[in-house]
């Protein structure tokens with residue numbers, strides 16, 4: 001949707017769940033919103049990898065909806081089938097022992113892959129993909145952007161929303177004031193090594209997913225246990241598992257070669273009873289997977305500069321927090337607009 005000439009123009013950097021949520025609300029309020037995303041699609045860390053004949057959610061595995069605002073929004077997502085409840089049998093592994101989780105947490109997933117929610121949220125928005133914003137400049141009460149791929153972007157924006165992980169936001173804003181740079185002082189984000197293993201046969205594990213304590217691995221999940229992912233595209237019912245290393249091990253070993261990291265995870269998985277020796281393996285390094293500011297401000301609006309920040313790192317570090325962070329930033333902007341004398 002192109003902005004009308006009289007509309008206030010907002011640039012949103014990052015089309016993850018936070019940026020998308022903020023953009024949708026701002027567009028509803030009448031702003032002309034454009035999103036800039038460095039990847040070739042939306043959804044950020046809520047992502048799905050497509051293999052030759054398999055798919056696997058390799059970022060966020062599921063999300064919660066505890067806040068009434070998100071619960072209300074979710075009814076539309078559930079009605080369209082984009083989101084559904086996932087009821088996995090979850091194991092807990094600790095000290096060589098397995099137990100079954102007794103948690104009653106409601107876990108939601110997007111269909112047919114976690115990235116489907118981002119695609120759905122993006123459908124009525126004006127997005128520019130493959131645009132890595134590498135420079136932002138405050139000019140005449142507005143903002144000018146440049147991207148690595150296209151150079152100077154030929155629009156002067158009234159507002160700028162930065163919806164990217166804290167370390168990347170710190171890098172992008174390093175030429176701005178000390179006050180802005182201090183926002184990032186308390187935020188530590190850890191990486192995550194992820195292995196996706198497409199097995200050549202069914203595993204003998206008794207669980208759909210498991211939290212692992214005290215090992216290199218912290219989470220394993222059989223993708224086919226989620227709704228709408230029953231079989232692989234080759235028609236075979238072999239299993240694809242997502243394996244996440246723990247935040248602390250990942251961060252300590254973030255500079256390993258991918259083959260070395262995946263060998264460690266595969267060795268640990270075997271100890272848990274998930275033998276990936278003959279599996280097709282795909283590995284991903286998330287440089288900034290998890291972490292958040294404490295205490296969490298939910299979002300940040302610097303009205304004197306028409307600048308806002310949203311993202312999971314400002315609100316607890318999960319999908320739910322990211323969505324709410326974007327939503328709340330848009331609400332704060334709306335309130336200030338209503339207060340501005342005409």
Ligand SMILES: Cc1cc2nc3c(=O)[nH]c(=O)nc-3n(C[C@H](O)[C@H](O)[C@H](O)COP(=O)(O)OP(=O)(O)OC[C@H]3O[C@@H](n4cnc5c(N)ncnc54)[C@H](O)[C@@H]3O)c2cc1C
Nearest residue numbers: 014016017018038044045059060061133289311312318319
């Ligand atoms: C391995 C892993 C497992 C997880 N598991 C769960 C889970 O089970 N449940 C849960 O709730 N959460 C989980 N999370 C966290 C969840 O994915 C995030 O909290 C949420 O997706 C963050 O959304 P966001 O919009 O704040 O950031 P992001 O999703 O990171 O979105 C930021 C976007 O900005 C883009 N970008 C960055 N820099 C630039 C730039 N300079 N120019 C343009 N675009 C840029 C990125 O490409 C990205 O698309 C997990 C994350 C990871 C990595």
